[in-house]
Amino acid sequence: MSGTTITTDILIIGGGPAGMAAAVAASESGRRVTIVDDNPRLGGQIWRAELGKNGSPDANKLLAALAERRIDLINNAQIFGTDRDRSLLAETGAGTITLGYNKLIVATGARERFLAFPGWTLPGVFGAGGLQALVKGGFDVSGKRILVAGTGPLLLVVAEYLRSKGAQIAAIVEQAPVSKIIRFGLGLWNAPAKLAQGLELRSRLAGIPYPKGSWIKSVRKTGEMLTAAISKGGRERQFECEYVACGFHLVPNIELPSLLGCSIVQGFVSVDEYQRSSIPTILAAGEPTGIGGVEAALIEGKIAGFASTDETRKAEALFAKRDRTSRFAESLKATFALRNELLTLAEAETFVCRCEDVTFGVLKDFNSWREAKLQTRCGMGPCQGRVCGAACEFLFKWHVDSVRPPIFPVKLENL
Ligand SMILES: Cc1cc2nc3c(=O)[nH]c(=O)nc-3n(C[C@H](O)[C@H](O)[C@H](O)COP(=O)(O)OP(=O)(O)OC[C@H]3O[C@@H](n4cnc5c(N)ncnc54)[C@H](O)[C@@H]3O)c2cc1C
Known part of the structure; x- marks a missing residue:
């Protein structure tokens, strides 16, 4: 495979919800569409190895649509650079391939933000989403006592997932103040699906302490266990646990669009209403344009897919829905801003x-x-x-x- 050149009309980097939705929309035009992802399977951070197995209607719909269309998939391939205009380089298990395109859709997602505190590099201290990904890949946490800490809704999602796999959650420590969390919850009245999702999550986590305005100060190894010190209301509290799962919201993966010269504003790829970047042949969807969750990724992916094939009417029909998800992204940003x-x-x-x-x-x-x-x-x-x-x-x-x-x-x- 090394030295191979593949040319496609629409090249999509990232096989998460945004990339999958973009591929399905772009393929309606009959053009050649290719998805490249560095994981062995499609699904991105949220679905991963469980794609098609966890009952998510969105995931199942996308999988069925992808199976119906002629979409080329290149898994286990990581884009690392570019050699000339409209051409990217990817490393695969069998060497480097060159990918030529007419339009590029960047759907590279986000990663967790880590902050440095004493003990954050100890064995047993994981990124929250990182630990969840390990468990999705087969890592056994049953019977383990885990402290989940940091900020953002991902903490609740991860805690619930780990609990469902038999872990005992010591607490979910959220640094955002309670007043902001209440405002965030009240703001969901116009997003009933999200509100219902949030309430269901909280009910499944009933009984697990969820201190707000609290943060992890340090972790130290005590024999076989870890001891985490938490600041809560000006007081320090200690938690004994086997693992700490810690993440401070998400950071967009913008290295590729930055390298290609796309305009970046306040840390995100700047896009117009059609998800087009400052470079006419490059569009972006999902977390690189704003941390807005899976619904935003899906809708932005669809718009980018339609816009990349000049189906502007179809893209425009989705603007109102996308604008609602953008408001949600803004409220996430304000609620989970890091405290001094x-x-x-x-x-x-x-x-x-x-x-x-x-x-x-x-x-x-x-x-x-x-x-x-x-x-x-x-x-x-x-x-x-x-x-x-x-x-x-x-x-x-x-x-x-x-x-x-x-x-x-x-x-x-x-x-
Ligand atoms: C660690 C982690 C765990 C998460 N878990 C959940 C969860 O359980 N539930 C939930 O609601 N939300 C979760 N989220 C948030 C979730 O990612 C978003 O809500 C949304 O699904 C993002 O979709 P996306 O398509 O924009 O990105 P992603 O789903 O992140 O997909 C981007 C894909 O692009 C690939 N990629 C990136 N760069 C390259 C490259 N150079 N070459 C090739 N491939 C590349 C990535 O590996 C990834 O597969 C998680 C986020 C993170 C960071």
Whole structure:
């Protein structure tokens, strides 16, 4: 396969809800549509290995539509760069392939935000969505006591999932204040499906402590167990557990559109109402344009799919629905904004860049991400700043702007 060139009309990067919806919509035109994803299966973060098995009507509808259409799927392929106009490079198990396109839809999703606190790099401390992904892949948590902490609705989703797999949830520690959570809940009155979903989730988690305005301060290893210190109402509380699942909302994966020169505004790909980026041949859908959840990803994917094949009427018919999901994204952003107290968690010897072992004490003497990278190698390890970049943006208010090819580590022989 190495050295292969594949040419397609509509190339979609990302096989999550946004990419799948975009593919189905674009294929209505009869044009050649190709989805590329770095996982072995479609489904993205929410469905993953459980795609088609977990009873989600949205997922099942998309799977059926994908099966009916002529859509090419390239799994286990990671886009890492570009070699010329309208052409991307992907690393696969069998070497590098080149993908040519007329229109590109970027649907690369998001990742979790991690913040540095003492103990966050200990074995047993996971990203919340990361632990959920491991369990979806077969990792056994039955009988394990798990503390879920951080911020955002993903915490509840993960806690419920882990509980359904036999874990005992010690608590769900949410840093957003109770007043904001109440306002967020009241704001859902005009999104009845979401409200019902939220209430059902809460009822399944009944009895599990869910302190708001509370945050994780540190984790330390005590024998076989972990002890997590939580700040709650000015007091410290300790929780003993086997695992900590911790995530501070999501960060969009915008490395590819940044590399291709798309305009990025406040950390997201800037798109017009048709999901078109500042580059006429590139559209974007789902989390890279705003963290809005699965409904937003699906509707934006559809609009991008129709717009990429000039089916503007069909795209326009979906604008009102998309605008409602955009309002939800705005309210997520306001509700789960990180509080200033989290700026004080890292101690001098706390690692911020875990790939290159760079501590908070070393980083705080620099003035910019670029300067810190040059002097300390912060952000230059295998994760290429995907973890510490977002932490530094929050901790030091640095502008993390240096995207260079390859955007993922690639074997030398494939470069
Ligand atoms: C770890 C995690 C777990 C989550 N779990 C849930 C959950 O259980 N329930 C829920 O409601 N929401 C969950 N979310 C939020 C969920 O991702 C969104 O609500 C929404 O589904 C996003 O859809 P999307 O299509 O925009 O992105 P995604 O579903 O993230 O799909 C993007 C896809 O693009 C692929 N990709 C990215 N870059 C490249 C590249 N360079 N080359 C090839 N492929 C690439 C990714 O691997 C991924 O498969 C989770 C988010 C994260 C980060």
